[in-house]
Amino acid sequence: MNGSRAAALTLAWRFAALRTGGFPVIPTLIIGIIAAVAVFADVLAPFDPEVGTLGARFHPPFWQVGGDTQHLLGTDHLGRDVLSRLIFGARISMIVGFTAVIFAGVLGTALGILSGYLGGWVDQLIMRVTDTWLALPALTFAIFLAAVVGPSAMNIVIILAAVYWTRYARVIRGEVLSLKERDFVRLAVVAGCSKRTIMRRHILPNVLNSAIVLGTLMLGVVIVTEASLSFLGVGVPPPKPAWGLMLADGKKGLMAGYWWLTVLPGCCIVLMVLSANLLGDWLRVKLDPQLRQL
């Protein structure tokens, strides 16, 4: 009884939010669909995304002259099926995007909390490192790391996380500074809670909202950065089908009129990033109106 009432209430709340808060239905739907495609890629993809024959290269999508229904969205420069690559690309781009954002988020949030709450030399150390980090342009830094560790999907995740954790650290530290002065934290201190407990029990839950909002917005940044890295030749290594890599590979076909090689993965990236940003903007208003300079 209780359970169903709660469920009904949640549903009602959702509807209310839909009406009043401008809940971004379409963006959520898009992200949901991309996630589903990523999960069921093996079932959905008609071909192996990494195998093709040169003889079948540059077939256009089926509705164009020369296209066929076997390769619905055409083939690329090595004769691989574009649709299958887009489907598997969703998986790789999602995994790379999400794990990078989570890695960066965990590291940045942890350091932000430590820095903000403990203060003193810890704060000094972390903030100086952050300053140094921020002074290195993100893309340059990523190219460096790529040259050092060599490209692999996992290394790209590490690179992106290593580049972007500072954004969390700065924002979270600012939040913690103001939380520190709040009554419930002061009470906990008076009550004799250890620093660890306070940081875990009282600070962390209260900065989580900001971290989530930031994470949603960073998802887009990370996916676009990954594409730029591919353009510069240090992105996700081929033949893995990541959207950014497909876009960078496909640019050679732009002039020759092989538009589907760039436009299709480009649209996937745009849809994904746009949706993540719209969702993030909405979340920010709902969860954390204070957060501004992003």
Place this chain on the structure above:
Amino acid sequence: MSIRRLSAALGLIWLALSLPATPRAEAAPEGTLTYGVHVTLAARWLDPAEAEGLITPFLVYYAIHDALVKPMPAGANTPSLAESWSASKDGLTYEFVLRKGVKFHNGEPVTAEDVKFSFERYKGAASTLLKAKVREVQVVDPGRVRFLLKDPWPDFMTFYGTSATGAAWIVPKKYVEKVGDDGFKKAPIGAGPYKVVSFTPGIELVMEAFEGYWRKTPSVKRLVFRSMPEETTRAAALKKGDVDIAYLLSGPVAEDIRKTPGFKLVAAKPPGVFWIDLPDQWDPKSPWQDKRVRLAASMAVDRQAVNQAETLGFSRLTGSIIPRNFEFALPFDPPAYDPKRAKQLLAEAGYPNGFDAGDFYPFPPYVSMGEALAGYLQAVGIRTKIRTMERASFLTAWREHKLKGLIVGITGASGNAATRLEAYVSRGGIYTTGVLPEVEDLFQRQAREMDRTKRETMVHQIQQVLHDRVTQIPIYELAFLWGVGPRVEEAGVDQIKGFAYSGPYEDLSLKRQ
């Protein structure tokens, strides 16, 4: 009678007859020819003393400098600033007679002192080798210079007189001593067909015709080299008319230029061969140790299809890692594409279901070519994992023998078959993983052999052995594609054998409007 005098005489006749003709050779240079260059223009390329053994700087040297002898349409050691050269019978003395009346851009004559100075100042590729072999440079008189060697060295002219080094390229001694090395790079003066007008490192080099050039007055007034790193941008600039020649196009970009009316797609043939290196073959436990497996891999690759996709069929398929036009080269055709036979060979060798061959390293930036090759191997059951690396990391790792599996290699180094073989198959070679005793023996012997025919036989034998044992999988001799715009009449493509760029610059011309 030199070409210049001849044309001057012809010009006088025309003038006397007062015909309103415009003979090409005599007309004052006019027009601008702009290049979209794929490389980043460096100031060191203005100074031949810093030649690094890559062909790239010669892109600039041929315009602003000149050499005693240099590769030209007529041949590899074509006399240029030197009128003639000769070698003594014992192979210890090389004498060069300078061309008379040749001047640098500042009007000073080119003398034997400049030749000696340029050689001693040279610090680029193989400079240690050259200086170890040359005992003395003698100035006999202002128009004659002699190189005395310590020991007979059959490859002297291969190093001195080609683009293997920049030692024969002459800079003005007085001027360099006055302005210093840095000053020379800021305002270089040479004896070439073009004078430097302005240079922005990494961005743009602007040059103007030197009307006193000995060979002929260039027909194009201004040459502009513009660095454009992105291939699509180069091609777009060509189509828009912002540049007249765009270097290094490939695949669909090149195809588009070829299809566009008014534009030409041309191919230069630098001495670069793509091949797959198999460092694991020297490991007795590796499948690659079996010759049948290596042959199977060679047969599994459809070279012509890769050639078509990457270079529109302009490259030349090959069965040897030595470019055909190299001295001492023994050309081979590759085995025909036969995946069935390849699978059969694999089965015979004990791998009916193929095997996991580990990593596959494409040569950066030719990644799509590597992907295609790996795809063909995959099709017969040789499964690899493609590892793309950034160029510098790749070259270092390869040198340090840290790459295992399959490596796509290419080099554009000048030289002859022997110098090329040295780096990859001799014991002392930096990229050598394993050595065949008979190859090493032949290699050592040919290096000491002064008799050209005997030496050639030995170098041929080496190539025969490598071919028979399938120690490498050669793919093709790379064609270097450029797009040429509608304003260009003579683009100078493949005039100088083995040179990837436009040349000789004084022969280029634009269409008359």
Place this chain on the structure above:
Amino acid sequence: MKRFILRRMGYALVSLFCLSLTIFAFVRLTGDPAVLLVEPGASQADIDAVRTQFGLDRPLWVQYGSFMSALLRGDFGHSFYYRTPVLELYLSRLPHSLLLAVAAMAFSLLIGIPTGIIAAVRVNRWWDSAGKIFALLGLSMPSFWVGLLLILFFSVYLGWLPSSGSGTALHLIMPAFALGWYFAAAHMRLTRSSMLDVLGSEYVKLARLKGLPEALVIGKHAFKNALIPVMTLAGINLVIMVNVAVVVETVFAWPGIGRLLYEGIAFRDFPVVQATVLLGGAMIIVVNLVVDVLYAVVDPRIRYER
């Protein structure tokens, strides 16, 4: 106040020192520049000669020491690749980078501020969404793609604009737009939230109570005050733009700092990378310092918090 400023300057110096160490170590981790300056088939002797020429055979701490002592004398060294003084190279590129950044910023604000205001005021839901999506689109499209599409459309297809390079105002339009569009969303967001702040403030309420027309309230009173934080962010972003323009500069063959740095990394040109990163980092650190100090002057509470 004086103490605060001195302390902040101290921090900035420490950050710069850390940066110099970091970048020095990083470039050396990326590998050996000598292999790139010789032919792939060159001998070990040739490579060693190049290493000696650049002093790379010395112990690391000696290299760092000579790098720092030269730096303190204002000498950034000679480029390995170009063989010219690095500072000269940097200074020849800087004007182009600044020009591109300023033009890009103009585009960015031109898109960001109006869309931000519309989003805050919500005059029209449709315009609000359209503006927002247009601004966000810039953030969502990798700039190399935007750049190439612009070139193909405006240069090759229409023939209106030069495809690449620099020189005239026409050369500037496409790269500036491609770069500026990416930053538009950030400016839109900040404009929106700071407009909302200002609209909620007492004096705007007062202005409304006085019965001033809404357009005047928004256009004059609110907008002027909301602009301050936006301009601050724009200042910071301007410096960031100089440093992140790599991709746009590569696509448009624009002679800026970004390409200098990127190609510096590709060629393992240690002096160029060190100098470019340090000078760029110094710009960012100085701008941050100035912003912090200005904020502290305006709002004394900050001094205790930071």
